[in-house]
Amino acid sequence: MTTDPLLYLITPPKIDDLLGFAEALGAVMGETAGTTAGIACLQLRLKEVSDDEILRAAEAVAPLCEQFGAGFLINDRADLAKKAGADGVHIGQSDGTLAEARSILGAGKDIGVTCHDSIHLAMEAGEAGADYVAFGAFYPSSTKEGAFRPEPEILTRWTEMATVPCVAIGGITAETARPLAEAGADYLAVSGAIWAHAEGPIEGAKAFKKALAAQ
Numbered sequence: 170m171t172t173d174p175l176l177y178l179i180t181p182p183k184i185d186d187l188l189g190f191a192e193a194l195g196a197v198m199g200e201t202a203g204t205t206a207g208i209a210c211l212q213l214r215l216k217e218v219s220d221d222e223i224l225r226a227a228e229a230v231a232p233l234c235e236q237f238g239a240g241f242l243i244n245d246r247a248d249l250a251k252k253a254g255a256d257g258v259h260i261g262q263s264d265g266t267l268a269e270a271r272s273i274l275g276a277g278k279d280i281g282v283t284c285h286d287s288i289h290l291a292m293e294a295g296e297a298g299a300d301y302v303a304f305g306a307f308y309p310s311s312t313k314e315g316a317f318r319p320e321p322e323i324l325t326r327w328t329e330m331a332t333v334p335c336v337a338i339g340g341i342t343a344e345t346a347r348p349l350a351e352a353g354a355d356y357l358a359v360s361g362a363i364w365a366h367a368e369g370p371i372e373g374a375k376a377f378k379k380a381l382a383a384q
């Protein structure tokens with residue numbers, strides 16, 4: 170039986186009420202803490218907002234990550250991750266190179282790389298020193314449109330050939346999470362199924378807790 174935390178939580182792309190969001194985040198982290206659905210990592214993924222807004226949001230969420238033992242990553246921008254004192258950055262294929270991000274952040278920080286549906290991209294990322302590779306989108310997502318749709322089997326192939334952890338992302342819900350975990354995902358990256366859950370984020374978190382309960 171494993172109780173390793175599996176969830177890699179991604180913030181909504183826009184946060185209007187930062188205090189309210191921090192409160193909801195603390196409640197989600199508290200609800201899942203110590204379970205298989207515990208939040209292993211939070212990615213601050215704000216889109217089309219100013220650098221100041223990202224740094225203010227980072228200031229609000231970083232202490233919660235600290236409190237609940239979750240890693241704290243910033244999307245797209247190694248420079249802001251450095252300024253915010255985050256644990257690392259997530260970069261996509263158009264967000265600059267891993268070498269550039271590493272030169273900004275240094276050796277001790279985590280850098281994750283989007284690899285879509287491609288083992289080849291994942292091998293390149295691994296060779297360049299990625300701390301994890303992310304495959305997706307496994308299911309249709311209301312958070313981000315995407316042209317890539319890997320099969321869960323890519324997670325199995327990756328874990329059989331590499332030691333770099335892999336993240337599954339894209340439209341993951343409590344209903345679709347378990348097969349991805351069983352296929353070998355080290356982490357399940359989730360946004361909408363928590364933040365846009367019909368009954369609110371805490372119910373979203375409870376659904377993952379139930380779905381991922383160690384068996």
Ligand SMILES: Cc1ncc(COP(=O)(O)OP(=O)(O)O)c(N)n1
Binds near residue numbers: 214245304358
């Ligand atoms: C864990 C994780 N995986 C993939 C992505 C997507 O990154 P990217 O392709 O750069 O797209 P944006 O998120 O920047 O729109 C991610 N953010 N996190």
Ligand SMILES: Cc1nc(C(=O)O)sc1CCOP(=O)(O)O
Binds near residue numbers: 304307310341
């Ligand atoms: C940010 C992101 N990247 C993806 C990829 O496929 O690389 S899918 C995605 C959206 C994740 O949010 P949700 O859990 O709401 O689908």
Ligand SMILES: [Mg+2]
Binds near residue numbers: 245259261264
């Ligand atoms: Mg990006």
